Amino acid sequence: MAPTTSSTPVLDPASWSGRINIGGWTASHGGAAAVVEPATGAVLERVGIADEADVAAASATGADAQRAWAELPYTERAAVLRRAGDLFAEHAADVQHWLIREAGSIPGKAAFETDVAAQECYEAAALASRPAGQILQSAEPRLSLAKRMPAGVVGVIAPFNAPLILAIRSVAPALALGNAVLLKPDPRTAVCAGVSIMRVFEEAGLPTGVLSLVPGGAQTGAAIVDDPRVRVISFTGSTAAGRKVGEAAARHLKRAHLELGGNSAMLVLPDADLDAAISTAAWGSFFHQGQICMTTGRHLVHERVYDEYVERLAAKADGMTVGDPAAGEVAMGPIIDAGQRDKIHGLVTESVDGGARLAAGGTYEELFYRPTVLAGVGDDSPAYAQEVFGPVAPVRAFSSVDEAIALANDSEYGLSLGILTADVMRGLEIAEKIPTGIVHINDQTVSDEAVAPFGGVAASGTGSRFGGEANIDAFTEIRWITARGAQPGYPF
Known part of the structure; x- marks a missing residue:
């Protein structure tokens, strides 16, 4: 897909420089950090850094906004995701500029990331119209259903290496399936992996508060994992950090999808x-x-x-x-x-x-x-x-x-x-x-497609939790529902 360019950069710093996004662009309690170009050491911009108070505010905002977002017709959610895909293509040159300068990507790798980002949005849009569950057999005279429900608020913690892909592959499907999302990119790549996604979804018409941008380090990530409103964690990073995330999530009885290291x-x-x-x-x-x-x-x-x-x-x-x-x-x-x-x-x-x-x-x-x-x-x-x-x-x-x-x-x-x-x-x-x-x-080990299940086993993670059908399992809960035409009689 050949990217087109737009006369208005989606990443114009005037709106986001030194800020985070919680229901709109705002100053953070954690201050701001310099965006440093690794190739030259030059300071390119500044991004806001979220602290525990910011994470708590973002999760509360997300929990409030999620209910209305999930209640929208699936066609409306899908339309937002398709528009986001179009915007990644339209503004590809702008996003690639930041992938090259902020993440040290060569132009071909940057182009690959923006193309995959668009594809992830298109594939996620299709998830919104998937069957919401199934009719179950029942030994009782009743209708018995298993229905997929949004998990609620999802925390996405993304690394620096393929920053856009490794963030959008969780953000897009989680949103499409009716969840709110707290996105924490690595502060070293918070523009190409955070601001770009936030700005694209703002332009795509995502309701305010459904997606929050809270860049930061390990302390910010820990606050997301510990927050009681965040029910699912999608983490990509090192095995050592993933073990800590998994342990903390288990203490809070919440799911953690861990895509970790490899050799x-x-x-x-x-x-x-x-x-x-x-x-x-x-x-x-x-x-x-x-x-x-x-x-x-x-x-x-x-x-x-x-x-x-x-x-x-x-x-x-x-x-x-x-x-x-x-x-x-x-x-x-x-x-x-x-x-x-x-x-x-x-x-x-x-x-x-x-x-x-x-x-x-x-x-x-x-x-x-x-x-x-x-x-x-x-x-x-x-x-x-x-x-x-x-x-x-x-x-x-x-x-x-x-x-x-x-x-x-x-x-x-x-x-x-x-x-x-x-x-x-x-x-x-x-x-x-x-x-x-x-x-x-007959190929090397590096490959990824939006339609394919992705993940590792053993110290590489908790299995395929990203891509294709795996996204539905990752970001929804199953509810059992029954309905009778009349109430039954019981012996007491």
């Missing part, structure tokens, strides 16, 4: 097309600087092609351009901040000190980290055993399919899996032996 494996069998595999591998590990939960974190390569694979992947990495995506055409942009860069470099350095061979990369300037290939990694290599969340491709050899399966399974994570082979059916058979939420045969 996804890609198996390269000896019959794979190696020319295609190198391109596939580079994309899987280096797309958006490796700052993707589905990033290919472990390259498991048959020993017959291992040496050539390492050599060619290292050459590919050495030939990639890294720089400011707003200043020119590059393959990779900056790491989000110095803390994340230092974590990446520490894992690479520890791995090399432990015996891994640095085949490419392993260096940086400012926040620009070179795409890195590590050979000879083992179980104890930190960059192989842990989620790096950076542009690092650890490569390990295997001698048999059984060994490859064992290596792929030797991880606490279970998010995505890639298998490269000329024998597709064999690939599917291997996949059955490696439990993950996502499998791609």
Whole structure:
């Protein structure tokens, strides 16, 4: 879908600079924070930061507005979602500008995010007209129904890496199904993942108060999880943070849908097309600087092609351009901040000190980290055993399919899996032996579509809670209803 442009930017800072949105743009109790461009260090704008009092006000406003929103005809809710999709397309250039400068996205990745955002809204609009439940059998002379009801107020906590997609994929379906939403983007990407969504839905005609924007850090997120009016939490982030969210939600007897970290494996069998595999591998590990939960974190390569694979992947990495995506055409942009860069470099350095061979990369300037290939990694290599969340491709050899399966399974994570082979059916058979939420045969591990269920198992999360039919389960409750023509008689 080719985006069109509008003469009036939807993200004109005049309305939102330094503010949050609770029934309208307002000053926050938590003050404001600078929006910093990672590529240059320049301050682009300021965003409001919500505190506990702001979250409480937002949840109260949302609870009041949600009832009227849910009572609207489904056609009206669907129309708002369709209009939001149109607006993401109409204002794509404006939103992409912020994705490039605020999140460090290359233009192609920014365009992908705005396209997916529009598609998420269109798919969510279709949810509004889905059957509201089913007629049940009953042993009694009565009508028995199971009806889907909105959960009420939904808290959406989104990360910095694919900020627009990872926010809108919960915001849009939750709204379409009749809920109010509190959206907390990461403060480092609060414009492209928060303000953009808020402004689009304002322009789309969403009633005031149904969506609130409350950017902030861990303290703000904790307030959302603890708030008694918020009945469902949709969290995307690290496994460590997700454990805390899940524990807190359980104490309050509320549902938490957790999409967490990963260390996804890609198996390269000896019959794979190696020319295609190198391109596939580079994309899987280096797309958006490796700052993707589905990033290919472990390259498991048959020993017959291992040496050539390492050599060619290292050459590919050495030939990639890294720089400011707003200043020119590059393959990779900056790491989000110095803390994340230092974590990446520490894992690479520890791995090399432990015996891994640095085949490419392993260096940086400012926040620009070179795409890195590590050979000879083992179980104890930190960059192989842990989620790096950076542009690092650890490569390990295997001698048999059984060994490859064992290596792929030797991880606490279970998010995505890639298998490269000329024998597709064999690939599917291997996949059955490696439990993950996502499998791609003859592709790398990074992919997402609005119509597909998305999520991981084990330390990668609580299963497929986003996309397609999964959204209905995620953001509604089931109510049992019966009706009789006359009251029955009872023995007392």
